[in-house]
Structure formats: structure tokens, C-alpha cells
Amino acid sequence: MMKTFTGLTALVLAGAVATTTLAQDDAAIKAAVDARQAHMSLFAFNIGLLGGMAKGEIDYDADAASAAAGNLAALARVDQSRYWPQGSSTLDLDAEQTAALPDIWDEGSDIGAKAMALVESTTAMEAAAGNGLDALRGAIGAVGSSCGDCHKAYRQPNN
Amino acid sequence: MYKALRYIVILALIGVGVFWVVTRPAQVDAAQVAQLSTDAARGETVFWAAGCAACHAAPGAEDEERRVLSGGMAFPSPFGTFHAPNISPDPDHGIGGWSVADLASAMLHGTAPDGAHYYPAFPYASYARATLDDVGDLHAYLMTLPASDTPSRPHDVGFPFNIRRSLGGWKWLFAHDDWIVPVTGETLERGRYLVEALGHCGECHTPRNALGGLDYGRWLQGAPSPDGKGRVPAITPDKLDWSERDIAAYLSTGFTPEYDVAGGHMTEVVKNLAHLPEDDLSAIAAYLKAVPPGS
Numbered sequence: 001m002m003k004t005f006t007g008l009t010a011l012v013l014a015g016a017v018a019t020t021t022l023a024q025d026d027a028a029i030k031a032a033v034d035a036r037q038a039h040m041s042l043f044a045f046n047i048g049l050l051g052g053m054a055k056g057e058i059d060y061d062a063d064a065a066s067a068a069a070g071n072l073a074a075l076a077r078v079d080q081s082r083y084w085p086q087g088s089s090t091l092d093l094d095a096e097q098t099a100a101l102p103d104i105w106d107e108g109s110d111i112g113a114k115a116m117a118l119v120e121s122t123t124a125m126e127a128a129a130g131n132g133l134d135a136l137r138g139a140i141g142a143v144g145s146s147c148g149d150c151h152k153a154y155r156q157p158n159n
Numbered sequence: 160m161y162k163a164l165r166y167i168v169i170l171a172l173i174g175v176g177v178f179w180v181v182t183r184p185a186q187v188d189a190a191q192v193a194q195l196s197t198d199a200a201r202g203e204t205v206f207w208a209a210g211c212a213a214c215h216a217a218p219g220a221e222d223e224e225r226r227v228l229s230g231g232m233a234f235p236s237p238f239g240t241f242h243a244p245n246i247s248p249d250p251d252h253g254i255g256g257w258s259v260a261d262l263a264s265a266m267l268h269g270t271a272p273d274g275a276h277y278y279p280a281f282p283y284a285s286y287a288r289a290t291l292d293d294v295g296d297l298h299a300y301l302m303t304l305p306a307s308d309t310p311s312r313p314h315d316v317g318f319p320f321n322i323r324r325s326l327g328g329w330k331w332l333f334a335h336d337d338w339i340v341p342v343t344g345e346t347l348e349r350g351r352y353l354v355e356a357l358g359h360c361g362e363c364h365t366p367r368n369a370l371g372g373l374d375y376g377r378w379l380q381g382a383p384s385p386d387g388k389g390r391v392p393a394i395t396p397d398k399l400d401w402s403e404r405d406i407a408a409y410l411s412t413g414f415t416p417e418y419d420v421a422g423g424h425m426t427e428v429v430k431n432l433a434h435l436p437e438d439d440l441s442a443i444a445a446y447l448k449a450v451p452p453g454s
Contacts, residue, residue, distance in 0.1 A: 044418040051418055055408045141433045144413035148426040157389040157422050 029088045033098050036083035039075065046071045047143065050129060054140050060133040069129035069136075072143070073122040076115070090156050099156040114150040121146040182327025184270040187263035187291075195259060195295030202300025205293045207434035208357040209286065211301075213427035214243040217309075225430070228253070229307035234280050235386045238371060239316030241280035249306040262301075263294045269330060276326035278314065284334040284373060285359035293357070333372030340378065342449050350446025353439060358432075363391045363424065380453040384423070391423075397452035406444035407437065 049068040052058035089102040104111050121142040128139040206212070212220075215228040230245040247253035254262070257272060264270045269283035277283060319325065339361070342351050354360045366374045366382040381393030393399065401409070405416045413421040413429040421429050432440065 047414065047418045051408065051412065051414050054412070055404055057404070140412050140414075144420060145426070145430055145433075147420040148413045148422070148429065151420055151422050152426040155422060 029085055032083050032085050033088055042075055050136060050140060053133065054137045062130045065136055066130035069126040073126040076119045076122040101154050101156055104154050111154060117146040181331045182324050184274050184276055184327065185268040186270050187260045187267060189260045192259045192263055192291055192295060195291055197295045197299035199299040199303050202296035205297040205357065206300050207431045208353055210428060210431045213431055215246050227305050227307050229309040230311050238320045239314060241278055241314045242312040244311035245307055245309050247304060247307040248302050249308050252308050252310050253306060255306060259295050259298045262298045263291060266294055276323045282359035282362045285356055285362055287334055287336040288356035339375055340450055346442045346445050347449055350442035353443050354446050364394050379450055393453055394447055395450050395453045396448050399447065403441065403444035403448060406447060407440040410440045410443060
């Protein structure tokens with residue numbers, strides 16, 4: 001009797017631990033997804049100023065452009081390894097939660113090279129943004145294309 | 160009885176004759192292109208506007224590699240998988256031996272130098288509206304690009320679509336060089352030329368019928384993606400409600416008004432259009448605002 005009780009307790013406890021671990025995993029995954037999506041918003045926010053200037057919707061200001069471009073280059077260099085845990089792709093989560101395709105984690109994934117391309121294009125933008133509107137406009141296409149190349153390969157289309 | 164049989168034979172012969180005439184490949188002859196200017200610098204603009212590199216560069220090619228038109232990209236479709244051929248100036252594996260008339264026959268009529276019909280994965284149903292001058296300039300530019308000796312890969316197309324002669328019927332039904340949207344004025348006409356002819360936007364943004372012909376009545380109203388994954392969005396003015404300035408900026412940078420970016424094959428399109436002068440991008444934007452809204 002006593003033995004059975006101990007056994008049951010152990011089972012229940014083990015179950016509770018397992019559930020807690022799962023819940024912790026879910027929370028950790030959600031936190032990582034939130035973090036990477038927030039990071040994307042920061043890119044968009046800073047590109048928004050440069051894009052607005054390139055379009056002529058915002059008056060060109062060398063200091064503001066430099067600051068935004070500096071932010072972009074810094075954002076591109078942020079270590080993102082903890083943003084992308086295993087189990088956080090479109091295979092694991094709902095479409096509303098993530099658009100991150102499982103190919104990101106596949107062997108042969110070139111996401112590192114894609115990230116480097118973003119570092120290069122945003123570094124070039126950082127150097128160009130304060131040197132006049134034409135220089136800014138000359139650099140923005142490469143930033144867009146490094147964003148687009150990665151999204152084309154690794155983001156689920158939203159339609 | 161004998162008489163009836165005779166009628167059937169005659170009707171069948173007429174049928175064969177009509178099929179033969181309808182499916183006969185059209186070509187441009189040398190005399191039509193003899194007087195053309197062939198300016199490679201102007202041809203480069205045609206090259207980017209027509210998006211040649213988006214399909215004919217090697218898969219994954221970046222930057223300067225996009226000018227090496229070695230082919231190899233695969234295009235899955237309901238009719239089979241098409242492989243973009245080598246169109247670099249290599250004389251054996253590319254189009255180094257092609258005359259201006261050969262290129263014009265290919266682009267305007269979808270006809271190979273040996274008289275075979277091309278599959279409409281090659282967007283000659285749009286290029287048919289291009290001017291001979293632009294084809295001449297493009298030919299001059301293509302011949303300045305690096306040669307590649309990568310062999311072209313044959314298409315993977317099953318019966319009955321592998322009978323090339325029947326493509327003549329497809330062309331007769333679905334390919335023509337009339338303008339689709341009536342517009343007037345220099346900017347709108349330039350925009351229309353870029354969208355309906357060189358840019359071949361309708362090839363993906365317009366739905367197709369069961370035989371793969373473009374449904375001109377639903378021009379640019381969005382369509383299933385040809386590879387079966389997702390949809391190509393509608394870009395009629397009721398759906399694409401961005402300002403003309405936003406559209407032009409998107410076409411040169413890939414950034415949407417919210418600073419998200421182009422995805423899918425549009426990423427390649429933006430890389431080409433980014434080479435066009437601003438006036439051309441504005442003209443495309445102006446034209447898109449003049450397209451009839453979706454039904």
C-alpha cells in the first residue's frame with residue numbers, strides 16, 4: 001500500500017515536472033519569437049526614416065539619417081542565436097505566431113551568409129547616409145535586396 | 160456511302176490544313192531588322208526592364224553574376240517543369256550565333272531559329288508588344304555579356320504538352336500584340352509599354368484559363384502562384400492602394416510603405432527594375448493607377 005502510494009506520488013510528481021518543463025519551453029519559444037519580431041520592427045522603424053527621405057516624404061537631414069543608418073548597422077550585428085531556437089518554425093507554431101520556415105534550421109541553410117549580406121549593406125548605408133540624399137538613395141536598394149533575399153528564402157509568404 | 164466518305168476525307172484534309180496554317184511558326188525576317196539601330200547602352204535598359212536575368216541567370220546568382228545568363232532556373236507549372244535555357248553569347252550552348260532577326264522571332268513570336276515553337280513559360284505573349292528597336296538594342300547588349308558553356312536543360316513536360324506544334328494553336332488563341340488597357344499621354348503609354356510588353360507583369364499577376372492562356376478580362380487581378388504555393392497579389396488600383404510614389408519606391412528598393420519587403424519572385428523583379436531610371440518607375444506607377452479595378 002505504502003509502496004503503491006510512493007509510486008503514484010513519484011508518477012504524479014514526474015508528470016508535474018514534465019508539464020512544467022513543457023510550459024517553460026513554450027514560454028521560452030514565445031519569448032524568442034517575440035524578441036526576433038521586435039528586432040524586425042526596429043529594422044523597419046529605422047529604415048522608415050531613410051526610406052521616407054529617399055522618397056522625398058521626409059526632408060533630408062544628415063544627422064538623423066546617419067543615426068538611423070548607424071542603428072541599422074548595429075541591429076544587423078546583434079547576436080541573434082537565441083532568437084531562433086529549435087521548435088520555433090512554421091512546422092511547430094501557428095501561422096499567426098511565426099512565418100519562419102523550417103529551412104532556416106536545415107543543414108545547408110545559408111542564413112549566416114544572408115545575415116552577413118545585411119551587415120554589409122547596412123554598413124555601406126551607415127557610411128553613405130550622412131553624405132547627402134543622393135548617397136543615401138544609392139545605398140538603400142542594397143539594403144532592401146539583402147532584406148528581400150532572406151525573406152524570399154526563409155519567410156512564409158503571407159497570402 | 161462512297162460520297163459520305165469523300166466528304167469526311169475532304170473535311171479532315173481541311174482540318175489538317177487549318178491546323179497546319181494556324182500552328183505555323185511566325186518569324187521575323189532579316190529585311191525587317193536590317194535598318195535597326197543596335198545600341199548596347201540602350202539595350203541594357205531593355206534588358207533590366209524585360210527582366211531577362213530574373214529567369215536566365217543561374218539560380219542564386221548575385222550582383223554581377225546576374226549578367227551571366229547561363230540558365231538553369233526551374234519553373235514548375237501544371238503542365239510540367241520548364242527550365243530556363245542558356246542565353247549567354249556562347250555560340251554552342253547559348254545564343255552567340257543568333258541574329259537580331261532570330262532574337263526578334265523568339266521574343267515577338269515565340270519561335271526558335273529552327274522554327275520550333277517555344278513554350279509560353281518564355282513570356283512572348285507579352286514581349287510580342289515590344290518594338291523592333293528595343294529588340295535590336297537588347298541583342299547588342301546581350302552580345303556584350305559573359306559567355307557560359309553550361310548546357311541548357313531540357314524541359315520536363317509530359318504528353319500532350321510535349322507536342323510543340325500544338326503550341327501554334329495556343330498562340331493563335333491567347334497571344335496577340337494589342338494593348339490591353341487604353342491609355343493616352345507619354346507617361347501612361349511608357350508605363351503601359353513597360354508593364355504590358357517588356358515587364359510582362361501580367362504573366363504572374365493575371366489569372367490564366369485551363370489552357371494556360373491569360374484571362375485579359377481580369378487583367379492584373381491576382382492569380383495563384385504558378386508553382387502552386389500561395390497567391391500573386393492583385394495590383395489593380397482598388398487593391399493596391401499605395402500612392403504612385405510608394406509604388407515607384409517599392410519597385411526600386413523592395414520596401415513596402417510599411418517597410419516590409421518584397422517576397423518570392425518579386426525579389427528578383429525588384430533587382431531588375433532597380434536599374435531603371437526613376438521616370439520609368441513613375442510611369443509604371445501611373446499606369447497601374449489607370450488599370451480598370453477588379454471585378
